[in-house]
Amino acid sequence: MSRRIPIIASIAVGSMVLLAGCSSGSSPNDNGSSSAPSEQAGPATLKVQYLQSDTFTAMNTLMTSVKTEFESTHKNVTVELQPVTATDTDYDTKLSLSLRSASTAPDVFYEDTFQVKSDIEAGYLLNLDTYLKTWPDWSQFNEGAKAAGQGDDGSIYAISLGTDTRVIWYSIPVMKKANITLPWQPKTWQDILDTAAKIKAAEPGVVPFTMYAGTGTGEGTVMQSFYELLYGTGNGLGLYDASAKKWIVGSQGFIDSLTFLETLYKDGYAVTPAEALDPNVWKTVLGTLMPEAKAGGTVEGSYTPSFWEKGGPFPWPAYTTDVGTALFPTQNGEAPGGVSMSGGWTLAASATTKNPDLAFEFMSLALNHDNALSYAIAASQIAVRTDVAAEPTYLAANPFQKAVTDAVSVTHYRPATSDYPKISSAAQTATESVITGKQTPQEAAAAYDTAVEGIVGADMVTKQ
Amino acid sequence: MTAPITKAGPGTSSRASRRASGVSVALPGKAVPRLLANVILIVIGLCFLIPLVWMVLASIDPKASYQTQVPQSFTLSNFSAVLTPELAFGPLWNSLLLSLGTAVITVVVAVLAAYPLSRYQARYNKPFMYTVLFGTTLPITAIMVPVYSLFVQFNLLDSLWGVILFMSAAALPIAIWMAKNFMDSVPISLEEAAWVDGASAMKALRVIVVPLMRPGIAVVFIFVFIQAWGNFFVPFILLLSPSKQPAAVSIYAFFGQYGAIAYGQLAAFSILYSVPVIVLYVIISRGVGGSFALAGAVKG
């Protein structure tokens, strides 16, 4: 029987070559993005992929209207919209899987800023420099937005759709019942714990103050919880020393941040650990607990009003008066007195698109003044175009627009390196181990350090 | 019908579908153990039944939750809510294309392969059958990562045909086994007459063997179809366009984000999605050769 193995192996290789030969050409059943040549003479198809869910429809609205507009001016172009219904994490996975192959990569796609760097290095994204040079609107984008789509080579590969900040959202009725002075602005972590203790004593059955933890909520765990803690400790560098280009390990701030989460969960201030691991815990917190005055507060993004507004997934007319915001404090009230995190999503085009000109035209249409304005309002984004940011309708979109925009002054961005997604996952795992009682904060922090060293190599870390 | 796997070694002609039905033979004169056996079986049956009850009750309950409860009122709104082109019809159509394509290709290729294996005694028969046997045990989920990489290389990602060919290949080892054993049970003497008439081997296969082993072919076909219909992981990784995804993936995308979800709709969709395979299973177990037909053949 062993004699057959080389035979079968050679058949395997042979048929693989055959198959690869057949499919590398543009075979008729190849459902690739566009079969038309790049000179836009013949009909062309533009495949556009983006995230959609029961709680996020603003992108679908935008893309649908841009498709109509685009097709009316480009008679022989079909825009094929591909809304992907998924969680953020599953969307990232799905997008990576399709970018890997030129035949499946969408021409234009919606991408999280933290994936941009990694995808630039993979060569997946189209260099936009030549197009931006002649696009008058580009000067309207602020510096932060430009940096979000920039590669190490200085070129721009993705254009920001908007940014966000994170603040504390608290329930005014719950605070009132517990006799907390309003407006509430905790100065230190201890202030949060003290307030939570008062709420717990005054209102049994109410979740006093919850913050995300665990891998279930993915980037939400770090962006809306752990980093608010971590970046408010020590020298405020957080994960990464950008000047030395090294990842920080062995920091006391990391342990302290985990300890804070441990306290929150152990003392019953947060939701139960089991609930926290549900990827949709945020729907419970924002959709049920907050509107029903069953939660004192939580840390969430500037886009939160989009969930509560009329037409949103959890309409709550009274939110404009029943909700207050506060900056998340630094550990002991150190300067600058608050912490926020910023991310956001971009539009990018595939490096392998057969119609780069059309792809950019589509992007620039989606990102022009009018579309950017309506998207910023519908998705409760912080505008990155200066002309949009000055619009009265944008400023009056919801009563918290000023508060969340002010948080920009104390905000941080995630390290823009291709290793970041894995390191973020290691940090999420650390929070999960701590709130489930599997590890102490010290043990979890040590495990994180080991993981980071394994991901980037021992010469790329710095001890603190 | 366990024969294909449990009894027959490669190269031996096994007696396929020897047993017509799965009627169990109760031993006489054992009154007390018999009562006890009944009681234990009923308890086991209940344990298997209870989880299923939730699906049925929740699907007609306007206020369904994860609790098993008798609905306060009866509704079909859960069914009408999921019966949309986007959620149900498109994905179910894709499931049908995938399963039908896989089943047809697998059956045709397996019957072709079974013919020389059953009719000629060649030296490659044994090693071939051992290789096939080995293939039946490959853990398919284990190779999804390399399969993905391979699909990227071949430009087959997001291609329905690619997925159909892969699922056919995965089902092929067991299908060849089953087909060969069914074919062995067709007496060769009938073909001899045809050879005298000057028919080619392929014609004999088409005109004589295939019609005689129709029940066997039906078993292989339905078996492969059911497997493909229920497959989640393969299309989840290899099909990326939402418009190409089968029901298994769409049900995951819409409802898999558990939490504040529509339990009633989930249950309703689950029922709609399961009905075709349940019907097919009933056909196979009643119509062709009893449920034992699947027993020896099935690979999870």
Place this chain on the structure above:
Amino acid sequence: MTAQPLVKHDAALPTGGPHPHRTAGRLGRALPLVPSVLLLATFLLGPVIWSFYGSFTNSALSGPNAKNPQFIGLKNYVDLMNDPVFPLSLIVTLVFVIVSAIIGQNVLGMSIALLMQRANHVVGSIVGTLVVAAWVLPEIVAAFIAYAYFSNDGTLNQLLALIGVTGPNWLFSFPMVAIILANVWRGTAFSMLVYQAALQDVPTEITEAAMVDGAGGVQRLIYITLPMIKTSISTNLMLITLQTLSVFTLIWVMTKGGPASASSTLPVLAYHEAFQFGDIGYGTAIATIMLVVGAIFATIYVLLLRSEDQVK
């Protein structure tokens, strides 16, 4: 190139096949095998070869290694050995396979088959149908049902409340118990059908003769029935072991491998590493290890059948 090697080994003896001069020669006889050989070689053998190769590279979904994957030798395997999650995942996989398949499905399936021989025919066939129902359902549907059943406010805790017990949050506190029970529920039908068929082969005269000799029920089972169906037992064990080794959907829907990797079997770990963290090479190394484990089982199985074959 595909058919050529087959010619050499084709020493077909015309024993009742079509008359030689009617066939297109020996090559022609093997021709119907070609489509199956092509399919198997491309889509099963191909990924297996690719798996070994890919596990020696740092291929990735994104980042610089996506563009230029490099050959890194055994680094993925060395990293796996040092990764604290890997040994945990191995143990979780082992526990899952042994408890849910080898003990759970196998013993329960045989018990049901044995009880059916004794029980009322109607009871037997109804229970048989219920057991099979869980197995015929699409995997993802079975997974959702199991999720609903074990969730905190699900049916199991509802039942426990009836007898005054406050059930734990199974999926969180005892994820392994939940996925093991779910896999027993889903997979027992296979073992039951195999043993039902096998027991049909045990001639009633033999067991009846034993009864005349006064052999007790348990003794009869151990000394007469089990040895007579031992091939079915070993085959069944081998198949359900490999089926359970590749269970993904059930675990993915119920626990996603969590909490904190507590129910992360090897397929779930491979998915995580390869597709969620984008580390294709590392995920491929995990897949290769699963293939090796599977191949060991498969070899034992094939050898077993072969020795059986030679006995005849």
